Amino acid sequence: MATGGIRSDKIWLDGELVAYDKAQVHVLTHSLHYGLAVFEGMRCYQCDDGRSAIFRAPEHIRRLHDSAHILEMPIPYSDEELLKASADVVRTNRFTECYIRPIAFYGEGEMGLAARGNKTRVAIAAWPWGAYLGKESVEKGVRLKTSSFARFHHNSMLPAAKASGNYINSILAGYEARRSGYDEALLLDTMGFVAEGSGENIFSVREGVVMTPPLASILPGITRASVIRILGDLGVPVVEQLFPRDALYIADEAFMTGTAAEVTPVRELDDRMIGTGQPGPITRKVQEVFQRVLHGREDQYRSWLYYV
Numbered sequence: 555m556a557t558g559g560i561r562s563d564k565i566w567l568d569g570e571l572v573a574y575d576k577a578q579v580h581v582l583t584h585s586l587h588y589g590l591a592v593f594e595g596m597r598c599y600q601c602d603d604g605r606s607a608i609f610r611a612p613e614h615i616r617r618l619h620d621s622a623h624i625l626e627m628p629i630p631y632s633d634e635e636l637l638k639a640s641a642d643v644v645r646t647n648r649f650t651e652c653y654i655r656p657i658a659f660y661g662e663g664e665m666g667l668a669a670r671g672n673k674t675r676v677a678i679a680a681w682p683w684g685a686y687l688g689k690e691s692v693e694k695g696v697r698l699k700t701s702s703f704a705r706f707h708h709n710s711m712l713p714a715a716k717a718s719g720n721y722i723n724s725i726l727a728g729y730e731a732r733r734s735g736y737d738e739a740l741l742l743d744t745m746g747f748v749a750e751g752s753g754e755n756i757f758s759v760r761e762g763v764v765m766t767p768p769l770a771s772i773l774p775g776i777t778r779a780s781v782i783r784i785l786g787d788l789g790v791p792v793v794e795q796l797f798p799r800d801a802l803y804i805a806d807e808a809f810m811t812g813t814a815a816e817v818t819p820v821r822e823l824d825d826r827m828i829g830t831g832q833p834g835p836i837t838r839k840v841q842e843v844f845q846r847v848l849h850g851r852e853d854q855y856r857s858w859l860y861y862v
């Protein structure tokens with residue numbers, strides 16, 4: 555049973571469910587020093603029939619393996635094993651709804667930068683986590699600030715990998731935005747085109763057409779892919795293209811997507827109100843359908859639910 559915060563009864567570590575306090579690593583854990591670890595963030599929701607389901611768990615586990623492949627990290631567990639382990643973590647902690655964090659990292663052993671001998675360790679933890687950017691954000695929208703930190707170039711770091719080290723860029727941008735009184739940062743790519751938030755993909759809507767940056771300097775978000783599919787099924791045109799920040803200033807609507815943030819409206823960028831400053835009709839519709847999907851109320855998307 556959950557004991558509050560991020561504490562849970564059990565964490566899955568290297569193939570076994572262990573007590574929360576026993577899920578420990580050594581200070582010479584290689585990944586702790588150099589940031590080479592890959593992770594995922596999934597959410598489990600309680601559906602209307604009372605069962606709990608992890609949203610698009612196979613896609614998240616596949617992305618974990620993709621991230622590892624990009625970074626040449628062997629993961630000694632199959633998709634099936636990690637899916638089962640994720641479901642076990644939810645069940646054993648008796649969570650009905652929670653956030654789930656799988657992570658693969660290099661353990662202790664050698665300390666050289668290019669060490670290849672360290673064992674890959676894998677952990678899966680879960681904890682209750684409400685609205686990431688706050689409940690009010692989901693209802694009223696967030697205020698964004700264009701970051702002075704550029705989203706790293708895809709020839710420097712590898713954005714399709716959800717790698718721990720990549721998040722230093724996000725953390726710096728997030729600190730800066732929040733210190734200046736904004737809810738979240740908007741990062742531009744190194745050419746100055748809109749990339750994404752520190753932990754969310756971004757969408758802009760103008761005259762009924764939805765626009766989102768292509769898969770270049772961004773994380774290929776699973777919520778992003780889901781929302782593109784939902785919009786397509788609703789008959790709303792979606793284009794994946796580069797655009798500068800002022801396209802967002804003059805958008806009718808904007809929203810961000812992510813496992814943690816779900817679908818969050820954006821009401822302001824750089825102190826310019828977007829549209830009416832209220833979540834627009836397309837944003838509202840996407841939010842509503844997405845919530846229905848997550849809770850098993852849309853038969854059409856039931857295959858996106860991985861029941862635990």
Ligand SMILES: Cc1ncc(COP(=O)(O)O)c(C=O)c1O
Binds near residue numbers: 750778
């Ligand atoms: C940098 C970044 N972009 C986008 C996303 C959204 O991805 P997803 O919808 O798969 O959670 C995340 C969250 O994982 C992220 O950290």
